[in-house]
Amino acid sequence: MTDLHDLVRSAQADVGARVVAELRARLLDQPHEWVVDQLLGEIAPRFGLVAAPVHRVTGLPLTRCTLADAVAQLTAWTSERLDAECCLLAPPAPGGPLIGPAHRSPLAEVLLAEAKDLLHALLLGDEAGGVRLRRVRRCLLTLAPPADKAAVFGFLDTGTPRRALGEFEFGEVEDGLVGSGVVAALRLINRLEVNEVVLYARVEDVTAAEG
Template structure:
C-alpha cells in the first residue's frame, strides 16, 4: 500500500509539465536584468542573500537620505518659513485633513494600524513628505542644508512610538532610541495597550530664543501622526538642556 510520500511524488510528476509551462509563460515577459538577479539569488546560500539584502537596504537608505537633503536645501527654511508653517499646520486635525482631501474618510481609526499610501491622496503623500522634510530641517538643519535659524539654546526632544510604527521616522539621525513598555487605557476602547512595546526617541536640537523651532516640531509631528503614525496620543516632550556632553 502506498504511503503519503509516494502519493505526493506521483502528483508532482503529473503536475510538473503544467507547472513548467506556466512558469515559462510568466518569465517570458520579465526584464532580463531582473531574471539575472533572480538566478544569482537562487544560487546563493542564506548568508549571501542576507548580505545582498543588507547592502540593498543600505543603498536605498543612502539614496533616500540624499533625496531628502536635496529637498531640505530647496526649502531654505528660516524663521519666517517656520512661522508660516506653524500658522498653517498647527491647527490641522484628522477631520480637517479628510475635509481637504489629504486623507481618505475610510482610513483606519486612530489608535489602530499605521496609515499607508492607500489611505492618502496624492496631495496627502506630498504633505507627509513635506512635514518630514520640515521636521528634519528643524532638528538637524544648518548651513549645509541652507537652513537659517538663530539657534541660541539647546533643547531635548523625547517622543514615544510603538515599535511597529517606528519606521515612519526612520529618516531621523543623531537620535537615541530606547526600548520601553507603555500602558494606554483608551476611554473609547479602540486601542487599549497593556505593557505595549514602544520606542523612545531622544534628539537634542538647537532652538531660537522664542522657541519657534519647538512650535514647528509639534506642528510637523502632528501632521505626521495624522497622516501616517495614527496614534490617538503621540507623546512628545521638550526640555531645556543646561549642559550637554555633545563636545566637538
C-alpha cells in the first residue's frame, strides 16, 4: 500500500515536471542573447570568472549641442565623485579582474550603460540612427584591452570590416568633440568595469597622416 511519503514524492515529481516545462517554455520566449547572458552569469563564478555580458545598445540621437552636454556629464564623473557617490561596492583592486554587477550600484549601472551607448554612437552611429554631426575629418581609435577583458567591448563588433581588430575609424567634428567624447566614455567604462590601471587607447588623425 502506498504510504504518505510515496504520495509526497509523487506529487513533488509532478509539480517539478510542470515547473521545468513551464520554465523551458518561458525561456524559449526570451531573446537568445539574454538567455546566454544569464547562463554565463550563473556558470562563470563557479570557475572564478566574472562574466561580461554584451551590452545591448540603446540608440542615442546626437547633435553638436547634445554631444557637448553628454561629454560634460560623463567628464564630471571623476574618480573622486564616483567614490563619494558609492558607485563601486568593494570592487577588486585596479589591474585585477573585471568589476562585475555585484560591485556596482544601480547608479553605476546607469552611468556605464550611458558611456557605452555614447561610445557606440560616436564610433558607429549615422544619420539613420539619429546621429547628426558635421564630421570634417577622419580619426582612428586604437583600443587594446587585455585579451580576457576584450568581451566588454563586444557591443562595438558590428561584423563590418575594420583596419584591424581593436581599430575603429570615425568622423571627427571641427572642434574635436567626438574624440573628447570617446575618451570620456572609455575612461568611465574602464573605471566601472574593465578595471585596468591604464586602459590603452589612442586616437589619431588619419586624414592628416594620409594627406
